[in-house]
Each structure stands twice: as C-alpha cells, then as structure tokens.
Amino acid sequence: MTLFEEVPVTTTREIPVRRVQMRVNGETRAANIEPRLLLAHLLRNGLQLTGTHTGCDTTNCGACTVLFDGQPVKSCTMFAVQADGHEITTVEGLATASELHPIQEGFKDEHGLQCGFCTPGMMLSAKALLEENPNPTEDEVRWALSGNLCRCTGYQNIVKAVLWAAEKMRGYTPASDDAADGGGEA
Amino acid sequence: MALDEVKIGGLGASRRRVEDNRFIRGKGNYVDDIVLPGMLHMEILRSPLAHARIASIDVSGAWAVPGVRLVLTGEMMAARNLAWMPTLSYDTQAVLATDKVRFQGQEVACVIADDPYIAKDGCEAIVVEYEPLPPIVNPQQAMAVDAPLIRDDKVNQADNKIFDWEVGDKDGTDRAFAQADVVSEIEMHYPRSHPSPIEACGSIADFDRSTSKLTVYMTTQAPHIIRAAVSLVAEIPEHMIRIISPDLGGGFGNKVPVYPGYVMSILASILTERPVKWIEDKSGNLISTGFGRDVYLKGQVAMRNDGKILGVRMHTDSDHGAFFSDAQPSKFKIGLMHSAFACYDVPTAHLTATGVYTNKAPGGVAYRCSFRVTEAMFFQERMICAAADDLGMDQAEFRRVNLVRDDDFPKRTPFGFLTDSGQYEKCLDIGLEAIGYADFKQEQEEARKRGRLLGIGISTMTEPLGAGNSREYDILGIKMFDSAELRIHMTGKAILRTGAKTQGQGHETTWAQIVAHELGIPADDIVVEEGDTDTAPFGMGTYASRSTPVAGAAVAMVSRKIRAKARKIAAHLLEASEEDVEWELGRFYVRGAQDRGVSIQECAMAAYSNVPDGMEPGLENNAYYDPPNLTWPFACYIAKVEVDPETGVWDVLHMVAVDDCGVRINPMIVEGQIMGGLTEAYAMANMQFITFDEDGNCIGSNYMDYLLPTAWETPGFELHEVVTPCPHHPIGAKGIGECATVGGPAAFVNAVMDALKHTGVRNIDMPLLPDRVHDALTTGNDVSGMPPVKTEA
Ligand code: FES
Ligand code: FES
Numbered sequence: 001m002t003l004f005e006e007v008p009v010t011t012t013r014e015i016p017v018r019r020v021q022m023r024v025n026g027e028t029r030a031a032n033i034e035p036r037l038l039l040a041h042l043l044r045n046g047l048q049l050t051g052t053h054t055g056c057d058t059t060n061c062g063a064c065t066v067l068f069d070g071q072p073v074k075s076c077t078m079f080a081v082q083a084d085g086h087e088i089t090t091v092e093g094l095a096t097a098s099e100l101h102p103i104q105e106g107f108k109d110e111h112g113l114q115c116g117f118c119t120p121g122m123m124l125s126a127k128a129l130l131e132e133n134p135n136p137t138e139d140e141v142r143w144a145l146s147g148n149l150c151r152c153t154g155y156q157n158i159v160k161a162v163l164w165a166a167e168k169m170r171g172y173t174p175a176s177d178d179a180a181d182g183g184g185e186a
Numbered sequence: 187m188a189l190d191e192v193k194i195g196g197l198g199a200s201r202r203r204v205e206d207n208r209f210i211r212g213k214g215n216y217v218d219d220i221v222l223p224g225m226l227h228m229e230i231l232r233s234p235l236a237h238a239r240i241a242s243i244d245v246s247g248a249w250a251v252p253g254v255r256l257v258l259t260g261e262m263m264a265a266r267n268l269a270w271m272p273t274l275s276y277d278t279q280a281v282l283a284t285d286k287v288r289f290q291g292q293e294v295a296c297v298i299a300d301d302p303y304i305a306k307d308g309c310e311a312i313v314v315e316y317e318p319l320p321p322i323v324n325p326q327q328a329m330a331v332d333a334p335l336i337r338d339d340k341v342n343q344a345d346n347k348i349f350d351w352e353v354g355d356k357d358g359t360d361r362a363f364a365q366a367d368v369v370s371e372i373e374m375h376y377p378r379s380h381p382s383p384i385e386a387c388g389s390i391a392d393f394d395r396s397t398s399k400l401t402v403y404m405t406t407q408a409p410h411i412i413r414a415a416v417s418l419v420a421e422i423p424e425h426m427i428r429i430i431s432p433d434l435g436g437g438f439g440n441k442v443p444v445y446p447g448y449v450m451s452i453l454a455s456i457l458t459e460r461p462v463k464w465i466e467d468k469s470g471n472l473i474s475t476g477f478g479r480d481v482y483l484k485g486q487v488a489m490r491n492d493g494k495i496l497g498v499r500m501h502t503d504s505d506h507g508a509f510f511s512d513a514q515p516s517k518f519k520i521g522l523m524h525s526a527f528a529c530y531d532v533p534t535a536h537l538t539a540t541g542v543y544t545n546k547a548p549g550g551v552a553y554r555c556s557f558r559v560t561e562a563m564f565f566q567e568r569m570i571c572a573a574a575d576d577l578g579m580d581q582a583e584f585r586r587v588n589l590v591r592d593d594d595f596p597k598r599t600p601f602g603f604l605t606d607s608g609q610y611e612k613c614l615d616i617g618l619e620a621i622g623y624a625d626f627k628q629e630q631e632e633a634r635k636r637g638r639l640l641g642i643g644i645s646t647m648t649e650p651l652g653a654g655n656s657r658e659y660d661i662l663g664i665k666m667f668d669s670a671e672l673r674i675h676m677t678g679k680a681i682l683r684t685g686a687k688t689q690g691q692g693h694e695t696t697w698a699q700i701v702a703h704e705l706g707i708p709a710d711d712i713v714v715e716e717g718d719t720d721t722a723p724f725g726m727g728t729y730a731s732r733s734t735p736v737a738g739a740a741v742a743m744v745s746r747k748i749r750a751k752a753r754k755i756a757a758h759l760l761e762a763s764e765e766d767v768e769w770e771l772g773r774f775y776v777r778g779a780q781d782r783g784v785s786i787q788e789c790a791m792a793a794y795s796n797v798p799d800g801m802e803p804g805l806e807n808n809a810y811y812d813p814p815n816l817t818w819p820f821a822c823y824i825a826k827v828e829v830d831p832e833t834g835v836w837d838v839l840h841m842v843a844v845d846d847c848g849v850r851i852n853p854m855i856v857e858g859q860i861m862g863g864l865t866e867a868y869a870m871a872n873m874q875f876i877t878f879d880e881d882g883n884c885i886g887s888n889y890m891d892y893l894l895p896t897a898w899e900t901p902g903f904e905l906h907e908v909v910t911p912c913p914h915h916p917i918g919a920k921g922i923g924e925c926a927t928v929g930g931p932a933a934f935v936n937a938v939m940d941a942l943k944h945t946g947v948r949n950i951d952m953p954l955l956p957d958r959v960h961d962a963l964t965t966g967n968d969v970s971g972m973p974p975v976k977t978e979a
Contacts, residue, residue, distance in 0.1 A: 044218075045221075053218075053384075054218075055386070056888070057467050057888065092212050111203070113690075117436060148896070150384070152858075153862050154861035155897040158897065
C-alpha cells in the first residue's frame, strides 16, 4: 500500500521546507519537513512511531536505533532529509499482525528487558547482527550490541535473548525453562 | 483438588512478564510518547557558571522568535511566589534563579513554544549577564573560615554547613578503642554518581480552566507524594490534581524528587491554558537532577589480636550541592548510614556526620539505594578489608570471626537497628566455594611470579530494606505506608491497584503472582494498575527496594481480606458453618468432605448474585500496610580480577553473587534485578564518574564523559541463592532491587586492592580508572578522588 501524507509543518518562520519520501516498515511515507529535523523526531512525532526512543544527545545510548537500508543507525544523529529515498525499519516493523519476530519472543522468554526503554534499539541492532551472522558467539553478540546502552538488565539476559532468537531463526526450538507465560499470548 | 501454584503463575513461578507484551512491540507509553491536543513545548535555559550573581536577563530576543508563546524568568516566578520550592529535607530550592546561580546547570529561564526546536531557538536568544563568584567544589573548601556563603538567601545561615549529626555510643566506643590490640584506620571518598536512567525526566502539565483540574503526566517514582507536593507548592487543592506516571524508562532514585522543570511546566500550562510538555535532555538530567553519594569517610576499627572487632568509629563529610534536597526519612540526616556493620557482631559504635552546601547540583537521592546504605555498606566492607589486612588475617576468616551467627537473631546492630533473620556464614561458604577461594592464594602467588596481578575481593552485608515502620520512618512527616486495592469481578477475574510505581521491576507481573498465591486466581486473570493518583490508592512510591516489603505485603493482606469474605460466602454456598470450611489453593471445601467444595470463582459470582442474608454484596477491598520492621536481605559478592601492571586496566575474571532475599516471588525477575544491580556496582567501581573542575564545571555531563558500561565490558555473573524467609513479611519476602548495587562495589574495589597488596597501597578512590590504578602501582601511594580546588595564581 502506498500511503501519501502531509506532516504538518509546525514552524511559522521562513524556513525552506523540504519534501522527503521514504519507505518505513514497508510502506511509502512522505512529508514536508524542516531540513534540521532529526530522523528520530520525524519517526516519533511526524509518523507517530513512538517505539523509537531518544535517550541522549551524544549518539551514545542507541535507544533511537533503526535500520537504514538494513544497517543499524542512530536516528537521533541523522537528519530526516538524509533518509530521503531510503528504507527504514523501526521496532513497529518487527512483528507481523499475527506473529512476533523471534527476537521479540527471545527478549520476552529470556527476560531481556526491564523498563523496556532500550529494547527497541537493542532488538534492531540484534536483527542486523543475525541477518549477517546467523550463528554468533556470545562475544560477537556483545560486540554487536555495544552501541546500545541498557541501564536495567546487566546485558546477560539480552545476550541470552539474542542467542535464543538465533537458534529459533536457524530452525531449532530454543530451550525455555518451566513457568507460566505472562499475559497469555506473547 | 488444589491448583498447581506454578501453573497458575503463583509464588515461585518464573512467570514471563505481562508488560513485555507492549514493550517488545514498541508500544510502551512513556511520557514523551504522549501527545495532547494543542500541546506546547518547553525548554530550559541553564546556567553555564557554578556560582555567579545574575546582573540581568534580557528575554526580548526569545519573544521575537516566531512560535514562542511564553518566556518565564525567576522574577515572573517570584511574582507568583513560585521562585522557590520546599525540598524533601526541609530546605528550599530555587525553581528559577532570581538572585544568583549556585551550580552549573541551574535553571535560569524557560521558553514555551509551538515545538521543541523553536523553544530551543528561544532559549538561545536569551541574554544573561553574570557576575562570577568563587565556586566551592568540596566539603573541605566549603567549611574553610573564609569560604564564600552559598546560601545567602537563607536567614540565619552564617556558613556553608547544613547539619552536624551523630548516632551511637561515644563513651562506650572510646572505651572499646582504649582496650584494642590493633586499631585500623582508613579514609576514602564515595564519589558522586548519577542514577542516569536511559529515559531522562519530563512532564506534561494540562490545566483545564473549565474544571479547574490539573493533570500532570510525569516521570515520577512516587506519584502520591508528588500530588501532595504540587498541592502545597502551587496552592491547588489536592483533589484537583491528578498525577499520572506512565511507563518509566528506568528510575533508580533519579525520579523521586520534585524538579523545577515539573513546576515550570505546571505554571506554563496554567498561564497558557494549553498542555505544556517538558522533556529534559540527557545533559540537563546529568548536571541538574538528583545525583547519589558524594561522601567522605574517616573510619576506624578497634580489634583484638584474634580478629574480634570491639568497636567502630565513623565520621562522614557529605557534599549535598547547593540545596539540601535529599529524599530521605526526616529523622536521619545522613540517611541510613548507621546501618553500617549490621551483619557483624560489633559491640559498640559511634558515627558523626557533617553535611555541607557546595556549588554543585543538589540531590543526594538514593541511587538504587535505601538512603545512603550504599555508602554505609561500601565503607563497612572497605574498612573490614583494611582491618583484616592490618591484622594480617585472611579476608574470609576475619569475616567468619565477626559475622552474626544464625542463632543470634533477633540481633541489635551496633547503631540500634534490629536484624531478624539470615544465614550469613552459609552464604559466605557458597560464595567462597564458587570462586575457588581455597586454591586462590597459590594461584595468585604463581601468577605474580609471572608478572600477573590477580586479586579477590569479598563483600558481605545485610541492609535494611522496606522503609518503613511508622514509628521511625516518614518523609516530611508523611508516614511510609503503602496500600493495595483489589476488586474481584463476578466472573472471577480481578483488578489490583497499588500506590507503588514500577519502573522496570515488573509489578504488573509479580503483584498478580502474590494474588494468585493467596487466592488461587490465575495470575493471567488479574490486571495490575499503578501510577494514576485518581485511581490508585495511596502509596509512598517505589524506591529504596521498598515495593515488595511494603506494597507487596499490602497486596497479600488485601487478598487475605478477600479470602476471609469469600470463606463466609463459601460457607453459605456449601451450607456449612464457617468453622468447618477449609481452604486449599483456589477453593473452599467442607472439612472431612474434600470433594464438597466451591472455587474462588464461584464465590466471586455469588458475591454479586447470591450473598447470605445481611452480607454486604460485592467482593472488593483495600489494605494499608505498616511494616513492623525493615526486611534484612543478606548478600555475599566475590569478585576475582586481573590488573594489567602496564596500563592499570583491570578485568573481572569471575564474579559470584550469593543473595538471600527470603522467598522469591518470581525467581527470573529477582535474578534480573541482581544482574542489573551488579552492573551498576561494576560501573561505579570502574568508570561511572561525575566530577567537577576547580571552576565548578561538571565533568561527566553527557554519555561521552559519564561512562555507562556496555554489553562489551560488562562481565558475566554467576548467581547463587539462599532462602531465609523474612519472619514478619506476609509471604516471607525481603527487598532485593538494590542489594547488588549496594554490596557490589566493595567486592570489585577490594579485589583490585588485593591485586595491589604487594605495593602497600591501601586505597584508591572510585572509580578505579586505569590512570588511578597505574598511579598507585607506580608510586605505591593511595589515590584520592577529591575534586581539585582553585588556588589564587
Ligand atoms: S538517542 Fe542516544 S544514541 Fe540516539
Ligand atoms: S531495560 Fe531499561 S534500559 Fe534496558
């Protein structure tokens, strides 16, 4: 489906507005924007994809990580105009209507999140890793996620979650201990 | 048949988390995700100087920026009596500076505009003229006779001292020291550290003129305290204020205080009659909001030659920044520092404490901590480590001699707390076994011959969690209760609400497990809600590992009230007398006839369709819980490290954690808390660093300078458990969230000190940065972390 939309320009000043068009989670989206608008803010405020978070002003935390033509980038450090004509995947693009992505399942099963603020960025970095390297070692996972900060988990369960997803994506059934599932469907 | 408790998600089930269902889809609802119609955006202009008089503020440039709707200065706040606000420690704090700025990053003006970019443009267009004053960056400087007065706004404030405080037995301690064979002394600094949740603070204030109601979405760990505070500060009746704390991207104590940004967004909404959103940026968060620690210690341990501790002396100097805004129980000026040595059999102790103002950000929040217990336990374990070394006694053996024994409970601690349960030596043994302590001395010896520096550090501690009983604990006079409200719907499904506020701890999952345990209603049939003061019952909020000890106990107690009523209904349905009705998980039955029973769900239906004569219909209740005592979890953390003698870099080779937090509601979540806590402990020991230069510039104002560990440097953790149920908690649970952050740092530091023992170095202040370790290795001297002081050129 091609969705064409105008995102309202909030400024009343004489700033030249640029028209951009990009594919976001498989849909074509277009907007008129100020050139200084950051990609993270276009996604969050313009396109209402608030799963992309911002946690710093210095490109350190990775909460804003999205996939840019399949590569993880920090969307707080790109102008939205730089995404013109490109393909963006955000956390909202991970699951289909009926099915979670194995990485999402892994994060829940292995308790890879607590407050959930870093989680979208973590999962997208993990997706980029697993697409390039379907069978990573623990060290490779840790290295691939080293641009994403988590303040809650201590990372050990995040690493387990990614390895769990890798196993599932390779066609195995990952081991999961006993225990009730929270909230019925995952 | 009674139900299988694990299958229904009861106590002890590693139930997968309910809240994850939205977080993994990017459907969390954090403050910045909320958009209200007509919403404006606020940005804060902050002071670049640490101490300066404000000569003038010219805001005309900001007003000229198209899209700017309002500019606030201290003068405008003062006109509404809002330039200053009370703190949680009976001091005042500037909302917007009027007379002078007292720390770098202090709020000087704010701009409200159509969008955040324009609000930033507005801030840049404001011109402030400052007249610099000499800055004060540490307590020694603050207490110097000729020190400039920071708080000249306060009447009767002649110097920079906030308090002198003492606790314990001075004379008894003096006598103990007089009898000692050996006295060990050590001095150190617990540096300023910032909780730094990845999500910074923020609020959306929405004042509706037509109803006079103020709704504020806010990053707060304690919405009900905030409601009361806003009511007092802004003089709005409490019932006209609704605080909603939505999903929080971490808290760790940072989101307990009332910050100027919240107050300004409220005033801005009242003035513009539109919703006003304020989202703090990371540097604003790091330089202006509640930090933790910043305490200097002089410690002494008196001992006999056989290792028995006879007495302890401690003196602390604490740096509270420009405003005394510690969030702590009002009786205790330096928090629960006097919980130190609670796990040891120490006959007598004396603590003196001095608190001072400096030109640094205020806060003194309990960063993953119960009011300074993090400092208390770090000092304790560093003093223990130095004392064992001074005696020439093995670290484990020295602890074994002095740890409180299992049959000594209840046990009065040297400063008067009452510990009630634990198996300290067992935890120590498990830890020593896991780390391979028996063979380590030899391994260390051999490694040293090959030029490799290995060390092991132990930290054992019990800490007081779950403030607290109403005899002793209050914040601004408000007792530290919590409550829970439970409604069972007629089909046996339920909604539970508490006054706590989850920030990642998983209350939506674990509270339902407590209800499942008490009532046999499957956890999946129970919805948990927190954070909205219009719907949630009163609570003091979530910090200081108090949720499970206090709110969690209220959840158990309200479930028991429901069960008591359901029992009456069951007796009616079973046509039996109440005394003959027995309970097993999920159902009542008639004694002696186990197959004659009714389920809790059938009782729920009857509560709305078939109650006995004279009984009030419905099945809902609430419970307030005033804990009889604190809970006392115990932990033994042991780290094995290797120090690179060339660079001073140290690596963790093995980290073992043995935690006894009583009964575990959800073991998966408990382990998650421990691993998160250990990571923050490692961070504080290794890299997390907020210091100040001699001009009072904050070094560590962003994530390039304030280093949080990533997945790459964070070590792996090996966890062990011991379970000693809490004797007074309804389900035997103790607090756990902060234990590893509290007890962990000393394990890492003691390990590095052990690796450096041959050099004679006794202390390096945290964080143990490579250059500090390298300095110590090359000079053989201790390394102090005290900020440098400006000397006249
Ligand atoms: S928001 Fe922190 S890296 Fe983008
Ligand atoms: S889960 Fe809270 S920051 Fe990662």
